[in-house]
Amino acid sequence: MLRLGVSLQPRWPTDDATAALRAARHAEELGFDHVAVGNRLLDSGSGLDTDPFVLLAAVAGVTTRLRLLTSILVAPYYPALVLANQAATLDVVSGGRLILGVGTGWNPDEFAAVGVPARERGARTDDHLAAAKALWSGGPTDFDGPFTTLRAARLGVPPVTPGGPPVWVGGHSDAALRRALRFGAGWFGTGVTAEDVTGVARRLTELEDGQGNAERLTLAAAGFLTPPGIAAAVPSPGRPLGGAAPTAASTVDDLGRLAEAGLAACTLWLPVAASDVEKSIEWVAAEVMPQLG
16 A cells, blocks of 8 residues: 655744644644655745754654654765764654655755765765664774764664664665665655656666665655645646646546555645645545545
8 A cells, every 4th residue: 555644845834833743743643654854954945944853853752653754864964973863863762763765965055055065965975874874783883984984983872773764765866776775775756657666666676786675675755736726835846646637536546556656655745835734634634545545
């Protein structure tokens, strides 16, 4: 069965800082699998731009079952030790509900602001993931990478998930797919079609070189949905689920095709006003989820 989540992306009112938490709690009550928070440091103009670790830690405190997805955390923004420690901390306080969705990033202004050369983003992502996984192993860690050196390092907060939280690697390039095979428990795409999912699965198999790693990966993606009768507050940043004028039937058909192609989880990115988020997820829970099987 395709697992549905919801992105906590809308621009929540600054005079009600608990609105996002209420929406997350309601998503859990409605049966959603996870909530997701992105990683923008500067104003994106399209939604809430909070720190994903901080907001998801708050969500963990008001929920009990809902999984917590960073979608997508820009790994090069964080020193490897800080990334490993923050992820392990959230894994602990959530009772093992964190999924660490990571990518290399793209925004030149943000890279300049944090003092990280954008040309190094791929190499830094590989370095930080390798170091984090070594630190999550539990023992004293020696690590020599191009950007990280550790000697007998041990995290002060070991993750409760053995080996650390599952990592979903975002991106459609061969480099991203190789990164998923090397470090990931899953792959995360954006606005994909069923044909895209089939193509990614095929390419992962080609790149794994017969090692069997592709079969263990969870295939997941963000999908963009504006439920009928609810106005879009911002343009959809990608292909809309169910078409330009979605209905319950067209949305179920679209999601069904994605599931048949191998997609295991879909995060719904709702380009609606904050005041319409709960109404939107109620529509999905009532009209779409029961038909997904």
